[in-house]
Amino acid sequence: MDLSAQRDFLKKLLHTKMPYGKYAGRYLIDLPEYYLVWYNNKGFPEGELGRMMQSVYEIKLNGLEGMVKKIIV
Secondary structure, rough: OOOHHHHHHHHHHHHOOOOOOOOOOHHHHOOOOOHHHHHHHHHHOOHHHHHHHHHHHHHHHOOOOOHHHHHOO
């Protein structure tokens, strides 16, 4: 994935809301870490939503949430 595609993916990730469940309507980047850990153990959904949620998990796990928000927005 080239740099432009990565930037577009992160921008889309920051503007995507959770479509269902307890946190429906909340931006993926704002999902609680424990919820993402639970999904990491259970298995993320298939498709783009799952890839985005897994990316948010990795971002939060590595303490990069604030930096990603500043760079992409």
